Amino acid sequence: MKVTCKSIMLVEDDQVDTMTVRRALKELHVMNPLQHVENGEEALNFLRNPANPRPCLILLDLNMPIMGGIEFLQIAKHDESLKGIPVVVLTTSEEQEDKVESFQLGVAGYMRKPVDYPQFVETIRTIDAYWTISELPQ
Amino acid sequence: MKVLEGKDPLWLLGSAADAMFIAGPDGRILAANRAAETLFGYAREALLNTPIESLIPPRFRAAHRAQRTDYAAHPASRVMGSGFDLHGMRKDGTEFAADVSLSPLEDGLVLATVHDITRRKRAEEALSEQSARLRAIVDTAVDAIITIDERGTIDSFNPAAEHLFGYAPSEVLGKNVSLLMPSPYHEEHDGYLQRYLATGEKRIIGIGREVVAQRKDGTAFPIELAVSEMRVGGRRLFTGLVHDITQRKQAQARQEELIRELEGANDELKNFAYIVSHDLKAPLRGIGSLADWLVADQAEKLDDEGREYLRLITQRVRRMDGLIDGILQYSRVGRVKETRVEVDLNQLLRDAIDSLAPPEHIAITVAGALPTIRTEKTRIQQVFQNLLSNAIKYMDKPHGEIRIDCVGAGEGWEFSVSDNGPGIEARHFKRIFQLFQTLAPRDRVESTGVGLALVKKIVELYGGKIWLESKLGEGSTFFFTLPKRGQSTLTTRRGSQ
Numbered sequence: 001m002k003v004t005c006k007s008i009m010l011v012e013d014d015q016v017d018t019m020t021v022r023r024a025l026k027e028l029h030v031m032n033p034l035q036h037v038e039n040g041e042e043a044l045n046f047l048r049n050p051a052n053p054r055p056c057l058i059l060l061d062l063n064m065p066i067m068g069g070i071e072f073l074q075i076a077k078h079d080e081s082l083k084g085i086p087v088v089v090l091t092t093s094e095e096q097e098d099k100v101e102s103f104q105l106g107v108a109g110y111m112r113k114p115v116d117y118p119q120f121v122e123t124i125r126t127i128d129a130y131w132t133i134s135e136l137p138q
Numbered sequence: 139m140k141v142l143e144g145k146d147p148l149w150l151l152g153s154a155a156d157a158m159f160i161a162g163p164d165g166r167i168l169a170a171n172r173a174a175e176t177l178f179g180y181a182r183e184a185l186l187n188t189p190i191e192s193l194i195p196p197r198f199r200a201a202h203r204a205q206r207t208d209y210a211a212h213p214a215s216r217v218m219g220s221g222f223d224l225h226g227m228r229k230d231g232t233e234f235a236a237d238v239s240l241s242p243l244e245d246g247l248v249l250a251t252v253h254d255i256t257r258r259k260r261a262e263e264a265l266s267e268q269s270a271r272l273r274a275i276v277d278t279a280v281d282a283i284i285t286i287d288e289r290g291t292i293d294s295f296n297p298a299a300e301h302l303f304g305y306a307p308s309e310v311l312g313k314n315v316s317l318l319m320p321s322p323y324h325e326e327h328d329g330y331l332q333r334y335l336a337t338g339e340k341r342i343i344g345i346g347r348e349v350v351a352q353r354k355d356g357t358a359f360p361i362e363l364a365v366s367e368m369r370v371g372g373r374r375l376f377t378g379l380v381h382d383i384t385q386r387k388q389a390q391a392r393q394e395e396l397i398r399e400l401e402g403a404n405d406e407l408k409n410f411a412y413i414v415s416h417d418l419k420a421p422l423r424g425i426g427s428l429a430d431w432l433v434a435d436q437a438e439k440l441d442d443e444g445r446e447y448l449r450l451i452t453q454r455v456r457r458m459d460g461l462i463d464g465i466l467q468y469s470r471v472g473r474v475k476e477t478r479v480e481v482d483l484n485q486l487l488r489d490a491i492d493s494l495a496p497p498e499h500i501a502i503t504v505a506g507a508l509p510t511i512r513t514e515k516t517r518i519q520q521v522f523q524n525l526l527s528n529a530i531k532y533m534d535k536p537h538g539e540i541r542i543d544c545v546g547a548g549e550g551w552e553f554s555v556s557d558n559g560p561g562i563e564a565r566h567f568k569r570i571f572q573l574f575q576t577l578a579p580r581d582r583v584e585s586t587g588v589g590l591a592l593v594k595k596i597v598e599l600y601g602g603k604i605w606l607e608s609k610l611g612e613g614s615t616f617f618f619t620l621p622k623r624g625q626s627t628l629t630t631r632r633g634s635q
């Protein structure tokens with residue numbers, strides 16, 4: 001990604017999915033540090049602590065325990081200090097409802113996790129390519 | 139008056155229209171006029187000196203003798219119609235209703251005038267029969283019938299009303315009808331009535347509506363009330379027809395409950411499909427990724443057999459992924475509603491064929507122009523795509539031919555997709571439309587067995603039919619119909635998407 005010093009936040013409860021993202025990023029030589037949290041609530045706690053670095057991108061799963069992705073978006077996108085961070089939903093859900101709701105809550109993208117690992121790498125490659133070209137507010 | 143001079147009093151008798159007799163103290167007829175002869179059918183000679191009783195039916199004679207004796211003791215004028223129902227008997231034995239007036243003359247003589255009242259009697263009987271009939275209708279009616287006057291006072295209360303409300307007529311007649319209503323109607327009814335009488339504005343009269351009534355024991359129950367207004371002898375009355383709709387209401391409530399349950403079950407099913415999509419896929423993806431990394435990272439530690447096993451794992455993961463997608467697709471039909479648009483099937487088929495990218499040796503032709511129909515685009519696309527991809531996937535001839543045709547058969551369109559592929563045995567015709575049913579082993583042809591089930595579900599939801607004709611070794615033709623009108627069967631109760 002463009003600004004290498006900034007971290008990427010991954011909000012994901014599944015261990016293998018987390019490994020998949022890490023592995024794909026490594027394979028694609030994305031050097032941004034990955035900040036992993038397991039659900040929406042942990043993500044909010046991390047983001048609201050001024051001691052923590054602010055991520056340049058959030059990869060968000062939807063179906064998680066304690067606080068799911070949609071609920072996280074409902075809070076984060078109404079929070080002045082957080083709404084500017086781009087969020088890309090990375091999920092299994094193909095439900096129209098989830099897509100519509102996500103975009104109404106201002107997500108920057110909606111990607112489906114493929115079952116197949118090589119395809120997963122392609123998905124991450126696309127995300128990386130986009131955020132390498134796209135300008136982000138400082 | 140000159141003309142009357144010298145006339146015998148009997149002349150007067152003779153010219154009267156009514157039958158007249160003069161009877162002696164012993165009851166014997168002393169004189170009778172012409173009208174009397176005519177009425178009773180006797181010649182005057184036969185009447186004279188016979189007892190007056192011979193002119194009444196035998197069964198009344200004894201009583202008449204007693205009455206006559208009584209009258210002789212206290213003679214007084216008795217006018218017609220004073221309440222005695224008498225009968226006369228003619229010479230031929232026939233009887234008639236008669237009204238008789240009596241006037242005492244001198245020396246114990248009595249003048250009796252007899253008037254035939256048969257016609258009046260008949261009219262009276264007809265009237266009372268009619269009113270008895272009307273009363274019987276009211277008394278035997280299944281619905282309660284209650285009349286009130288313009289002050290709301292109960293004027294009549296039929297047996298069905300007694301039964302329904304639990305009051306005896308004596309308990310309610312003369313009372314205000316609001317007695318039969320629960321609060322707040324109980325308090326408000328006088329106001330309703332006054333408003334109607336003042337404004338003539340009808341809220342219930344002649345309209346009928348569902349309201350709540352109250353029994354004697356205080357329980358309330360739903361009724362259908364129809365009120366009509368009438369004027370009887372200058373009085374303004376209102377008739378209320380009360381039909382107990384407790385059972386209908388209960389049935390309605392039960393129906394609503396069933397619908398709620400169904401909606402609940404439907405929502406559950408919807409959630410189920412969602413959970414299947416997410417919760418089953420997550421671990422599946424894990425298995426796929428791990429198998430892939432084993433191949434990538436540990437390849438040198440595995441022999442050919444190990445690598446083959448991992449390849450099979452990956453393949454199964456993809457297959458299961460396909461099955462889950464199939465379930466989702468299948469469950470989405472009819473659940474997720476799409477906007478209906480005009481779909482040009484010619485364009486749709488060109489796109490579908492392009493996206494399927496059939497191999498060189500398979501030719502797909504569209505016979506003639508296809509119609510433009512108003513429908514949900516994705517669904518009709520799924521129908522053609524699945525039928526075509528099956529035809530392509532199973533093609534076993536060096537020169538494959540697939541042909542799409544359409545005839546506008548009356549009320550609907552009949553589409554067909556035919557191929558010169560392997561054909562299907564008739565005994566499998568039913569099975570192939572069932573979910574997850576395939577005829578070829580999955581390792582030979584990757585198939586989830588969802589396609590035709592999906593096609594059938596879509597076609598049937600649109601009110602069409604699907605069937606096939608096939609000859610083993612020569613090919614198959616799949617037919618389906620779509621109604622030209624009333625394609626609106628594909629609706630969900632609350633389509634939100």
